Amino acid sequence: MLRRSRVVKNTQRGQTSISATNTTTTTDVAISEVDLTKIRLITSGTGMAIDGGVANGQGYVTAYLTSSTNLRVVAYSNNGTLTAHSVVGWEIIEYY
DSSP states (O other), X not given: OOOOOOOEEEEXXXXXXXXXXXXXXXXXXEOOOOOGGGEEEEEEEOOOEETTEXXXXXXXXXXXXXXXXXXXXXXXXXXXXXXXXXXXXXXXXXXX
């Protein structure tokens, strides 16, 4: 089966640092306008690091588009008074 190739129109990349202390923290990143029906969002991260140790499942980081011009990065930590830190790399590929 042959797949129709997709031609890249635009690529946006960045990196966002985020921290959370026993809460959910959001960071909004302004991006150039994209057609939400024609994009792919790819994220990568360092994982969660807790002050004084490793997160061990005590938090998470996610990212998603809230609009055609906004990327939201969310971190959650349930580790009491310790702060979880992460650096999230992201790439938005828009196709024709």
